[in-house]
Amino acid sequence: xxxxxxxxxxxxxxxxxxxxxxxxxxxxxxxxxxxxxxxxxxxxxxxxxxxxxxxxxxxxxxxxxxxxxxxxxxxxxxxxxxxxxxxxxxxxxxxxxxxxxxxxxxxxxxxxxxxxxxxxxxxxxxxxxxxxxxxxxxxxxxxxxxxxxxxxxxxxxxxxxxxxxxxxxxxxxxxxxxxxxxxxxxxxxxxxxxxxxxxxxxxxxxxxxxxxxxxxxxxxxxxxxxxxxxxxxxxxxxxxxxxxxxxxxxx
Amino acid sequence: xxxxxxxxxxxxxxxxxxxxxxxxxxxxxxxxxxxxxxxxxxxxxxxxxxxxxxxxxxx
Numbered sequence: 001x002x003x004x005x006x007x008x009x010x011x012x013x014x015x016x017x018x019x020x021x022x023x024x025x026x027x028x029x030x031x032x033x034x035x036x037x038x039x040x041x042x043x044x045x046x047x048x049x050x051x052x053x054x055x056x057x058x059x060x061x062x063x064x065x066x067x068x069x070x071x072x073x074x075x076x077x078x079x080x081x082x083x084x085x086x087x088x089x090x091x092x093x094x095x096x097x098x099x100x101x102x103x104x105x106x107x108x109x110x111x112x113x114x115x116x117x118x119x120x121x122x123x124x125x126x127x128x129x130x131x132x133x134x135x136x137x138x139x140x141x142x143x144x145x146x147x148x149x150x151x152x153x154x155x156x157x158x159x160x161x162x163x164x165x166x167x168x169x170x171x172x173x174x175x176x177x178x179x180x181x182x183x184x185x186x187x188x189x190x191x192x193x194x195x196x197x198x199x200x201x202x203x204x205x206x207x208x209x210x211x212x213x214x215x216x217x218x219x220x221x222x223x224x225x226x227x228x229x230x231x232x233x234x235x236x237x238x239x240x241x242x243x244x245x246x247x248x249x250x251x
Numbered sequence: 252x253x254x255x256x257x258x259x260x261x262x263x264x265x266x267x268x269x270x271x272x273x274x275x276x277x278x279x280x281x282x283x284x285x286x287x288x289x290x291x292x293x294x295x296x297x298x299x300x301x302x303x304x305x306x307x308x309x310x
Contacts, residue, residue: 052264
């Protein structure tokens, strides 16, 4: 089993596999999003305290979860890459970063739009918001550092070290609402106690979270395929792919 | 269905700017990412196609 999985560490094997998985993840993302939007916007009742402003939750929470989770996965691939020197691990990390940054932007943007009607302000420097902003800077730092170093192997390793150092920020974001007195509310959903929200609200949020998962996987797979092609452009197997069109004139 | 009319739905109980501002920007950002990814692949394949058929690389 383990030996079988190692096969997929080869870009040549992973590239077509990722291509075959893509439509399934995109399809699942669309289905979950449609179901989640239906439940969240048309079925879930108006909140008795926040009115309909709370419906931002169906974008905000999935985006915030993904922003943290993608960072963890990215750091995991960086660690694997540094430890085992596998090419594909670094490509995976690099492919995840822009989608992670996008999710962080969305979490901050929707949070701001939610903060204005409920707290009366777009932004406060409280622990949750500040650590999430730092997460955005970590993603941007990772990508900029990688782009700034010409030698690909050195760029991979330097950015990986940065990602691993930054991973300490993720538990800080997650537990910030417990450790400090924040304006941001505590977790509505946790593993240790029953969720503090109505069943339809919760199911809408979970459906949207699943959609965000599927979308993130699909977008990252698309990007990793491009990165593989870019880096392996000279390899014979890329030539042998049916993917690359040959201009008519030179056939 | 909790809304009695489309107008009520789009008004979002007076929070339309905040709610639709969130959903709209989310949709735009995701669409932009997918568009950029598709464009990256198209340009890449075009470049590779040219490389493969450049005179010095022809078998």
